[in-house]
Each structure stands twice: as C-alpha cells, then as structure tokens.
Amino acid sequence: MPTPRCTHHWQDLDRDSTIAWQGQQLHRYLRDCVLPFSLHYQRLFKERGLTAADIRSVADLSKIPFTTKEDLLPTKENPKRTLDFVLKPDPKVLSRRLSVILWALRHGREQVRDELDHEWRPVFMTSTTGRSSEPVPFLYTQHDIARLGLGGGRIVEIGGVRSEERMVNMFPFAPHLAFWYMYYAGMDRNIFALATGGGKVMGTEGNLRAVVKLKPQVIVAMPTFLYHVLQQAVEQNLKLEGIRLLVLGGDKVPDGTRRKLGDLCKKLGSPDVQIMATYGFTECKLAWTECPITPGTPPPGYHLYADQGIIEIINPETGEVMPDGQGGEIVWTPLDQRGTVVLRYRTGDRCENGITWDPCPCCGRRMPRLVGKISRVSDVHSLRFQKVKGTIVDFNELERALDDLPELGAWQIELRKAHDDPLDLDELNVHVSPATSGNTAGIEKNVRELLHAHFELTPNKIVTHTEEEMRTLQKVGVALKEQKVVDNRSKASATERSGTAEPFRPKP
Numbered sequence: 301m302p303t304p305r306c307t308h309h310w311q312d313l314d315r316d317s318t319i320a321w322q323g324q325q326l327h328r329y330l331r332d333c334v335l336p337f338s339l340h341y342q343r344l345f346k347e348r349g350l351t352a353a354d355i356r357s358v359a360d361l362s363k364i365p366f367t368t369k370e371d372l373l374p375t376k377e378n379p380k381r382t383l384d385f386v387l388k389p390d391p392k393v394l395s396r397r398l399s400v401i402l403w404a405l406r407h408g409r410e411q412v413r414d415e416l417d418h419e420w421r422p423v424f425m426t427s428t429t430g431r432s433s434e435p436v437p438f439l440y441t442q443h444d445i446a447r448l449g450l451g452g453g454r455i456v457e458i459g460g461v462r463s464e465e466r467m468v469n470m471f472p473f474a475p476h477l478a479f480w481y482m483y484y485a486g487m488d489r490n491i492f493a494l495a496t497g498g499g500k501v502m503g504t505e506g507n508l509r510a511v512v513k514l515k516p517q518v519i520v521a522m523p524t525f526l527y528h529v530l531q532q533a534v535e536q537n538l539k540l541e542g543i544r545l546l547v548l549g550g551d552k553v554p555d556g557t558r559r560k561l562g563d564l565c566k567k568l569g570s571p572d573v574q575i576m577a578t579y580g581f582t583e584c585k586l587a588w589t590e591c592p593i594t595p596g597t598p599p600p601g602y603h604l605y606a607d608q609g610i611i612e613i614i615n616p617e618t619g620e621v622m623p624d625g626q627g628g629e630i631v632w633t634p635l636d637q638r639g640t641v642v643l644r645y646r647t648g649d650r651c652e653n654g655i656t657w658d659p660c661p662c663c664g665r666r667m668p669r670l671v672g673k674i675s676r677v678s679d680v681h682s683l684r685f686q687k688v689k690g691t692i693v694d695f696n697e698l699e700r701a702l703d704d705l706p707e708l709g710a711w712q713i714e715l716r717k718a719h720d721d722p723l724d725l726d727e728l729n730v731h732v733s734p735a736t737s738g739n740t741a742g743i744e745k746n747v748r749e750l751l752h753a754h755f756e757l758t759p760n761k762i763v764t765h766t767e768e769e770m771r772t773l774q775k776v777g778v779a780l781k782e783q784k785v786v787d788n789r790s791k792a793s794a795t796e797r798s799g800t801a802e803p804f805r806p807k808p
C-alpha cells in the first residue's frame with residue numbers, strides 16, 4: 301500500500317486529540333498488520349483471549365503484556381525466535397482486502413504485487429550489540445527504511461540544518477541504527493553528508509583530515525570519540541572554523557561533556573557551537589533529538605514522534621503506567637512499522653521526569669518530549685570491596701559525575717579482582733587525563749574526593765595518563781566504541797561494557 305511520507309502532523313500537536321488519533325491508529329495497525337502476520341503476537345493475543353477489537357485507545361495498551369529483551373533471545377527449542385516477531389504477510393489475506401483489490405483494478409496486478417513486495421519484504425537489518433547476550437537482529441522493509449529517513453530528517457530539521465550546509469557523520473560503520481539513521485537523514489533532507497565510518501574505519505587522524513578538508517558546519521558523533529578527535533586537533537594547533545552544531549548519540553551527554561566539547565571547539569576557532577543530544581535504540585528503529593542548545597543551558601528533552609509510535613513510562617516494579625511528568629522505565633510501541641515489530645517493549649532505560657506535552661522551551665514545537673536524565677537499569681552494580689557486604693554503585697551517576705569534573709578530560713574505570721582471583725574482592729582503578737594537557741595538578745586528589753564524597757568509593761589506584769595513552773587505553777580507533785568502563789573481573793569471559801555498546805543509546 302503506498303504510504304504517505306508523513307502520516308500525521310508531527311510538530312504542532314494537541315495532546316488529547318493526538319492521543320485519540322494514536323488509539324485509532326494502534327487499533328488499525330494491530331488489526332491490519334501485526335495480528336494477521338506476527339507469529340509471536342498471534343500466539344500472545346490468543347493466550348490472553350484478546351483481539352484487535354479490544355485495543356481501541358492508548359489506555360487499552362495496558363491490556364497487552366510487555367515484551368522484554370528476554371522474549372527476543374533464542375532458546376534451544378526456538379533458535380530463530382526473533383523471526384516470530386517479523387511480520388510475514390499471507391498473500392492470500394492481502395489479496396482479499398478491498399483496498400488492494402481496488403488498487404489492483406486501477407493500476408494492474410503487476411504493480412500491486414511489486415508495491416506489496418516493497419512494503420513487506422525485509423531487505424535491511426541492524427542489530428543490538430549484545431553485551432550480555434546474543435545480538436538481536438531487527439529487520440526492515442523499504443517501508444521502514446523510508447521511516448529511517450523520515451525520523452533522521454526530523455533530527456536535521458530540528459537542528460535547523462540548511463541544505464547548503466555540510467555534515468560529517470562519525471558514527472561507527474556497523475549494522476547499527478545510529479550510522480544508518482544519520483546516513484538516511486542526509487539523503488532524506490538532500491544535505492551533503494560524509495559518513496567517515498568513525499574511529500575504527502578512519503582513526504582519529506582520518507576523521508580529523510575529513511573535517512579539515514570538508515569544513516563541515518555540522519558534526520554527528522559519539523561524544524567520547526568526538527572529544528578525542530577535537531582534543532587531537534587542539535594538540536596539532538589546527539583551526540577548525542565554522543562548526544556550528546554537534547549532534548551527539550550513543551552515550552549520555554552530561555553538562556560537563558557539553559562544556560568540554562564547546563571549549564574545544566572554541567579553541568579551534570568555532571566559538572558559538574550548539575549541541576544536540578539524541579536518544580534511540582535498535583528495537584524502535586528510530587531516534588529522537590533535543591533542540592540544539594548552547595553548552596551550559598539546561599537540556600530541553602527529546603522530541604518524540606507521536607505519529608510513529610507510543611512511548612509509555614511505567615513503574616518498573618509494578619508495570620503500572622505513570623502519568624505525564626513522572627519518571628520511570630521507557631516502553632515502546634510502534635504505530636506503522638513492518639519487518640521486526642515489538643509491542644510494549646521494555647527498554648530497561650529509565651527517564652527521570654517522563655513525558656511532557658508542554659511546548660518546547662527552545663523551539664516552541666508542541667510534540668511530546670522525554671525529559672530528564674536517561675539511565676540504564678543494567679548499569680547499577682553491586683561491587684564487593686569488603687568481606688561483609690556489597691556496595692551498590694550506580695554507574696550512570698558515577699560516569700556523569702566524572703564527565704562533569706571540569707579539569708578532568710578523558711577517563712576510564714577499570715574493575716578487577718584482587719590478585720586476579722575470581723573469588724577475591726573487587727578492585728576499582730581510575731585512569732585519568734587532564735582536560736588541558738600538562739595541567740595535571742590536583743586531578744587525582746579531586747577524583748578521589750569526588751568518589752569518596754558522592755559514592756563512598758575508595759579507588760585502589762588513580763593513574764594519570766597523557767591524551768595519547770588514554771586513546772590507547774580507551775581503544776579509540778580500535779573498538780567500535782570508546783571503552784570508558786572496563787570490567788576485567790571475569791577475565792575468562794571478559795566483558796568490556798563500553799566496547800560493545802549500542803550507538804544512540806545513552807550509556808553502556
């Protein structure tokens with residue numbers, strides 16, 4: 301079925317009529333696309349005695365059980381379990397639909413067959429990066445690829461990027477959402493964009509050369525990688541003038557990081573840079589953005605696309621849906637996807653202040669926004685520093701605190717076992733390098749004080765490094781993502797959390 305480029309007016313929304321529209325769309329989507337063609341949801345709805353007729357409003361969503369990460373993992377009995385979530389249309393069912401019949405009468409059977417094939421046949425995939433489990437593939441049809449452009453294009457639009465401007469996309473080249481989303485963003489909005497493939501493809505040096513040559517106004521990157529590229533430019537006394545917008549994804553962007561990136565741009569000759577942070581994840585095949593802001597301004601929250609899906613905020617303990625303005629776990633339901641589809645997907649990400657429908661303080665757009673810090677539940681760890689009890693450490697907060705320390709540049713936290721004995725206590729080492737090279741005075745002391753005062757942590761070692769040593773430690777240009785937290789506690793099954801993280805998602 302030909303799909304309109306934008307299914308709903310997306311920028312100037314009235315809360316109640318939008319939620320009413322979403323309810324109707326949800327019902328139609330379940331009736332026409334998901335339930336006839338998704339093995340998993342057919343089974344689930346049958347078990348619960350539900351049909352599409354039971355779901356006619358956003359409030360009715362709560363009748364549908366959540367889908368979790370575990371539901372997507374392969375089992376012994378079902379090694380290709382994710383395929384149960386891929387919509388597989390039955391040509392017979394489609395050919396009986398009145399709309400398809402009318403369409404065939406007008407345009408001929410051949411064309412209809414071709415169009416349906418474009419709408420439903422998976423031709424592309426991205427995958428999760430599986431830190432603790434197998435990577436999970438998410439399939440796209442041409443219908444979904446068009447929405448990559450639509451969603452990415454809106455990021456470019458909210459960023460006010462003009463068609464004569466140039467973008468450099470430094471997201472890592474991989475079957476991951478971020479790289480492709482921003483690739484299609486440029487295509488959709490007809491903007492010149494060079495995708496360097498990030499550090500692993502071209503190194504910091506190659507990315508720097510690309511920026512020097514192309515003189516982009518807009519740079520799209522993961523924050524830590526961009527920090528290293530700009531820091532290296534400063535070391536080389538380069539001038540990079542005319543950069544006006546940094547679009548960041550793949551990790552948290554604390555205020556301190558924004559300030560440090562802004563300062564580096566200033567040193568390089570681009571004093572008025574603005575920064576926008578994005579948030580997205582593989583399972584929703586979309587990412588959203590904040591408005592561009594000057595470093596130091598409070599972040600205004602991520603503009604959500606109400607025509608593309610529904611975000612619920614739930615109480616992670618009870619599963620109850622939270623009212624507007626209250627924090628909780630982010631849950632995703634699409635309204636117009638083909639390929640792999642998950643309903644009420646629990647992200648494991650918590651948003652501090654939930655959803656607001658108030659006009660954005662920066663741009664005035666009336667779209668729902670996700671407001672406040674986003675953290676990952678899986679980044680809260682119990683560490684054993686003493687024989688008697690474990691210490692609960694929220695790495696979301698710990699990493700933000702380190703990023704916010706003004707004199708600290710790049711850093712790495714290393715967890716290990718004392719004496720390399722798996723049964724022994726945990727040890728925590730912090731590797732640091734100064735924000736301004738040569739200015740190392742007091743850094744170790746300040747880091748020690750910060751960890752003690754706010755986290756009751758006493759690191760075993762704090763080691764100061766040069767920028768270059770830090771780039772090696774973080775595996776800049778080697779790993780897909782810079783390694784800011786390295787867990788060496790179970791060397792046998794070494795899990796390097798930061799190294800396998802998923803671009804766009806804040807935090808790993």
Ligand SMILES: [Zn+2]
Pocket residue numbers: 590591600603660661662663664665
């Ligand atoms: Zn805005």
